[in-house]
Amino acid sequence: MVVIIDKELCIGCEQCLDACPFDALEMQGDFPEVGDSCTLCGSCADVCPEDAITVPEVERAQDDRAAEAKGVWVYAEVRGGQMPEVVAELLGQGRRLAEQLGVELGAVVLGHGLNGVAGELFALGADVVYAADDPRLAEFNDDIYCKVLSRLIAEYKPEVLLAGATSIGRSMIPRVATAVATGLTADCTGLAIDPDKRLLLQTRPAFGGNIMATIVCPTARPQMATVRPRVMKVGERRDGFQGRLVTVSMEDQDQAATKVLEVVQALENNVNLTGAEVVVTGGRGVGGPEGFQVVSRLAEALGGVVGATRGAVDSEWIGHAHQVGQTGRTVAPKLYIALGVSGAVQHLVGMQGSDTIVAVNSDPNAPIFDVAHYGIVGDLFKVAPAMLSHLKQLRGQG
Amino acid sequence: MKIAVCIKQVPDTANVKLDPETHTLKREGVESIVNPFDLFALEAALRIKEAAGGEIVAITMGPPQAETVIKEAIGYGVDEGLLLSDRAFAGADTWATTAALAKAIEGLGEVDLVICGKQAVDGDTAQVGPGIAQRLGLPHVAFVKGFREIDDKHLVVERQMDDGYDVVDLPLPALMTVVREVGEPRPPSLKGKMRAKKYTVPMQGAVELGLDESQVGLAGSFTQVVKVFAPSHSGDRRMLEGSDEQMGAEVIDALVDTQVIMVGS
Numbered sequence: 046m047v048v049i050i051d052k053e054l055c056i057g058c059e060q061c062l063d064a065c066p067f068d069a070l071e072m073q074g075d076f077p078e079v080g081d082s083c084t085l086c087g088s089c090a091d092v093c094p095e096d097a098i099t100v101p102e103v104e105r106a107q108d109d110r111a112a113e114a115k116g117v118w119v120y121a122e123v124r125g126g127q128m129p130e131v132v133a134e135l136l137g138q139g140r141r142l143a144e145q146l147g148v149e150l151g152a153v154v155l156g157h158g159l160n161g162v163a164g165e166l167f168a169l170g171a172d173v174v175y176a177a178d179d180p181r182l183a184e185f186n187d188d189i190y191c192k193v194l195s196r197l198i199a200e201y202k203p204e205v206l207l208a209g210a211t212s213i214g215r216s217m218i219p220r221v222a223t224a225v226a227t228g229l230t231a232d233c234t235g236l237a238i239d240p241d242k243r244l245l246l247q248t249r250p251a252f253g254g255n256i257m258a259t260i261v262c263p264t265a266r267p268q269m270a271t272v273r274p275r276v277m278k279v280g281e282r283r284d285g286f287q288g289r290l291v292t293v294s295m296e297d298q299d300q301a302a303t304k305v306l307e308v309v310q311a312l313e314n315n316v317n318l319t320g321a322e323v324v325v326t327g328g329r330g331v332g333g334p335e336g337f338q339v340v341s342r343l344a345e346a347l348g349g350v351v352g353a354t355r356g357a358v359d360s361e362w363i364g365h366a367h368q369v370g371q372t373g374r375t376v377a378p379k380l381y382i383a384l385g386v387s388g389a390v391q392h393l394v395g396m397q398g399s400d401t402i403v404a405v406n407s408d409p410n411a412p413i414f415d416v417a418h419y420g421i422v423g424d425l426f427k428v429a430p431a432m433l434s435h436l437k438q439l440r441g442q443g
Numbered sequence: 444m445k446i447a448v449c450i451k452q453v454p455d456t457a458n459v460k461l462d463p464e465t466h467t468l469k470r471e472g473v474e475s476i477v478n479p480f481d482l483f484a485l486e487a488a489l490r491i492k493e494a495a496g497g498e499i500v501a502i503t504m505g506p507p508q509a510e511t512v513i514k515e516a517i518g519y520g521v522d523e524g525l526l527l528s529d530r531a532f533a534g535a536d537t538w539a540t541t542a543a544l545a546k547a548i549e550g551l552g553e554v555d556l557v558i559c560g561k562q563a564v565d566g567d568t569a570q571v572g573p574g575i576a577q578r579l580g581l582p583h584v585a586f587v588k589g590f591r592e593i594d595d596k597h598l599v600v601e602r603q604m605d606d607g608y609d610v611v612d613l614p615l616p617a618l619m620t621v622v623r624e625v626g627e628p629r630p631p632s633l634k635g636k637m638r639a640k641k642y643t644v645p646m647q648g649a650v651e652l653g654l655d656e657s658q659v660g661l662a663g664s665f666t667q668v669v670k671v672f673a674p675s676h677s678g679d680r681r682m683l684e685g686s687d688e689q690m691g692a693e694v695i696d697a698l699v700d701t702q703v704i705m706v707g708s
Contacts, residue, residue: 046662047533068454081506081534082506082533084534084668085534086671103662103667184609186611187584212602212604212605213605215585216583216586217573220573220577223577227538228536228664230666231568252565256673257673258670259668259669259671259672260666260668261666262666303612303613303617306599306612307609307610308607309609311607347704379703403694414682419681420680420683421687421694427687428690430691431688431691432695439699
């Protein structure tokens with residue numbers, strides 16, 4: 046199903062072609078033709094000066110789950126006894142959504158040896174904790190984790206389920222959404238509630254991060270989203286708060302088909318981009334592998350980590366573990382310094398949450414300056430050493 | 444061993460530029476390519492076939508012109524291809540996409556292993572692989588970065604995690620998604636290219652897959668795009684002036700003043 050263009054009204058101005066985020070429109074003679082990549086998003090209809098474009102209503106199968114479902118849930122991932130930071134962020138955001146909807150916030154945790162985890166989840170915002178503590182859940186295996194979580198969803202019918210867009214979340218949650226037959230939006234960077242329709246408005250970068258799209262799941266429940274780490278704000282702690290603990294029992298036939306033989310904790314080349322307080326990133330402007338020396342010297346002086354753009358990584362100037370952006374890591378450090386980074390949108394979505402952004406680039410029109418707090422148009426090979434020597438001077442090391 | 448590899452034709456998003464005035468995408472000269480992560484899936488399939496023998500079928504879903512990605516896969520050494528194409532598939536979300544792909548894989552008979560790239564660079568969802576596994580009732584491992592053991596009963600794979608990696612035993616039949624560390628894709632062979640030229644890509648639509656129009660495309664999707672907009676950026680910016688040396692020193696002073704960096708007392 047695609048948008049309908051009224052050829053009587055169309056004047057062939059082609060504005061809709063530019064507006065279409067999905068490249069679905071193409072001129073065939075005097076009129077645009079709509080291709081299969083149309084998603085009925087309506088961007089074309091919004092810009093059409095002649096109101097020649099109609100977005101047809103999609104007939105969807107009736108689904109009565111919306112009426113029954115209630116509550117916001119967070120999947121609280123645990124690995125090796127540790128909860129990643131994103132769980133606190135999800136509970137912070139989940140709390141705000143639950144309050145807007147006037148419902149409880151639940152947290153689901155699966156694992157083994159979960160002592161103390163429920164208390165932490167209550168402190169982070171959960172009203173109810175559903176905990177399955179079983180040796181069969183000691184290691185992460187998609188099929189059995191999916192089975193247990195799907196069963197809980199079928200039993201308790203939450204209206205929203207959030208999970209971190211982590212390796213575990215992005216592997217297991219799509220399987221869960223398929224098992225319970227509902228929609229899932231990946232890697233969201235914005236979540237809000239449409240109060241009239243009680244719908245979760247899920248915003249994420251689309252099209253390689255070049256545009257943002259807001260997505261809803263109108264009829265099926267729960268409305269599921271994975272959420273990008275380091276985007277949502279952690280809520281206020283309520284230490285000592287005692288919520289309701291629901292102990293989840295397993296069934297005899299619950300067995301994972303896969304088996305984890307070994308867990309190797311090793312950050313590739315010791316690059317801990319996502320946890321860094323300072324990231325100094327080199328782009329194509331550094332010119333080659335040698336150019337990264339100035340990047341790493343500045344990073345080292347600031348106690349930071351070296352980042353790189355996709356362009357620099359694809360040119361093999363530096364390893365993939367350093368990549369910041371849509372297909373690399375998302376970072377939100379206190380200080381982000383971009384050296385010779387032009388600022389492709391797929392890069393910007395991975396770093397624009399940084400508290401302070403400094404950009405050095407020789408091109409005054411580089412899009413990186415749109416997100417920078419301090420912009421320097423200049424030669425990075427002069428500016429960065431000047432930064433370094435001034436820093437050393439201030440520290441009395443010069 | 445029979446291996447199915449799911450591949451996707453995508454716009455080369457790395458080269459998409461935004462129009463700074465209108466904040467819309469400039470698409471002139473943007474080419475269609477095989478999703479880069481799917482090339483690693485093809486490479487993984489070829490390596491597994493080399494180790495365990497068997498046959499590889501590449502499947503794609505898209506408009507009729509997506510047959511070029513199947514031909515490209517044949518060029519790399521894949522045995523057979525299949526294009527799923529139907530106007531009714533248009534606008535599918537990952538739920539409706541996995542409905543069609545899972546049916547197509549079922550139609551291939553006994554498949555031992557399904558391989559997908561970790562995600563497509565246009566959608567970046569990473570949802571299709573695990574979704575297919577669930578629909579087919581297969582175990583899966585996502586983000587596989589290497590192989591320890593390969594035989595016709597099981598694989599031992601290395602699974603990339605946020606804090607390192609896991610070594611996982613995966614009994615077949617199963618599905619996995621792969622990341623770039625599984626191995627650089629080989630170049631297409633001359634023999635493969637010759638075969639690709641003559642190869643007629645089989646095509647199936649909703650009817651051939653035994654799917655109703657309400658199960659595929661936009662009508663069969665749970666999610667709906669309600670708004671699309673350009674990313675917004677905050678406008679609180681200070682452009683420094685002076686020589687390169689002056690600006691370098693000045694920005695450090697500003698960062699120290701605002702306590703972003705500490706220099707001791």
